[in-house]
Amino acid sequence: MQQKRLMNFLDELRWRGLLADISAGMEEHLRQPRCGYLGFDPTAASLHVGNLVPIMLLVHFQRAGHKPIALIGGATALIGDPSGKSDERPLLDRETVEHNQKAIEAQLRRFMDFSNAPNGAVLLNNQAWLSSMKLLDFLRDVGKHSTISYMMSKESVRARMDSGLSFTEFSYQLLQAYDFYYLSQHYGCTVQMGGADQWGNITAGIELSRKLGGPHLYGLTSPLLTRPDGKKFGKSEEGNVWLDARLTSPYRFYQFWINLSDEEAARCLRIFSLLPREEIEMLEQQHRLQPERRIIQEFLAKDLTTRVHSAQEAKRAAHTAAILFGHGLADELRQLKADDFEMIRETLPHGILSRTTLERGLDVIKLAVDETGFLSSRSEARRLLQSQGISVNKTPVTANDMIGVNHLLCDRYLLLQKGKKNYFLVVVE
């Protein structure tokens, strides 16, 4: 049984569309339980949905019986990885990195089994060995084995030859190469995984180990996930979709998956869900026959919101969505109970309005911009009003409409709306 699962890791990645590049001999190498790592540089205060792809590599690696190391690049984040970036990036200060790595560490812990099992996951930080390393040692031990022509041949470097690349970022690949070598020496780690943009850094490590007389190391990458139109995955209107509930609310997170196009959803199901192949294929078939039911979108929304946040948050988000998008008629809003609104309040952005202000009556612009901050400028509000883009309680309004206590739902709430999908709850106190 164990043996069978071990052999399936690469096949698993293949049919899920998670395999881009793989170094020679990996197939054979993975016939036994191995230790592999994947790094996350704490360059932001949270991971985002794009980071879920590499996380899934580690998850599958562990499920196949191997031992995963999640490496936080606390040291490398101070240097900056040029891979996939068109410009030199400003240095992050130490406090920021410090803060980021704590947050990211907590997020990573949710996805794997960190128990004492033989293949229990391990969390490490490369500051442990890089920050105490002496420059001269590094140049003699690592630098000496790396030729300029080899380093310059990396795609990440070549792409930056015209737009500028500092020595600092140029040297990044050596640090990552050393990480791999170090982990092979101290943790018996022989496999490194990453996104396709990491291939150059990974091979640098394999090469370094070879030069230093270390073990034969192996690398594997997943394709970079893009949207059907070639755009970056994981960006919504507001920018990145974060895993941190304070940056992207569970409701928004849920909505991100619900709003995937049919095409994206099908691909994402294989990549992000842990369902076995047969079940996925069944869902795909239903999806093809009745795309309008959006079975996959809903499954992903529920599944991922649960895994990233909690089952309770997922349920809440689903319930809120059902209310807001269910049939969406003004009359049905009036059927809702105070409890429903209180739950919606937990999930939607909301603002407080004093009853006396409302009693005096407000026009829509005052309400949406000045009193609640739902919209950021009056011009925006005016523009939206001109195209029927603002609704109060599901009813489109105009600039002249006055909003008063008679609009209140359950005598306490107003549901503002910008376009079809952007909701905002006003609570009167």
Add this chain to the structure above:
RNA sequence: GGGGAGAUACCAAAGUGGCCAACUGGGCCUGACUGUAAAUCAGGUGGCUUUACGCCUUCGUAGGUUCGAAUCCUGCUCUCCCCA
């Protein structure tokens, strides 16, 4: 060290004395169609207001010339290219 080119809104890129809040494309927002999809079409995309061919802020930065500057001049900062 020498020579050249450049810095325009979220990005790319026009504009080189008034017709410029600034062409165009992408992105983004809204509307129509729909399934909270895709594609398509339409409108919008600095802010404020008495919505007005009105006002304020914006074309790297600091000054200057001019009735008037993103456009001309000077200093500064940064970027790229070529030669040494």
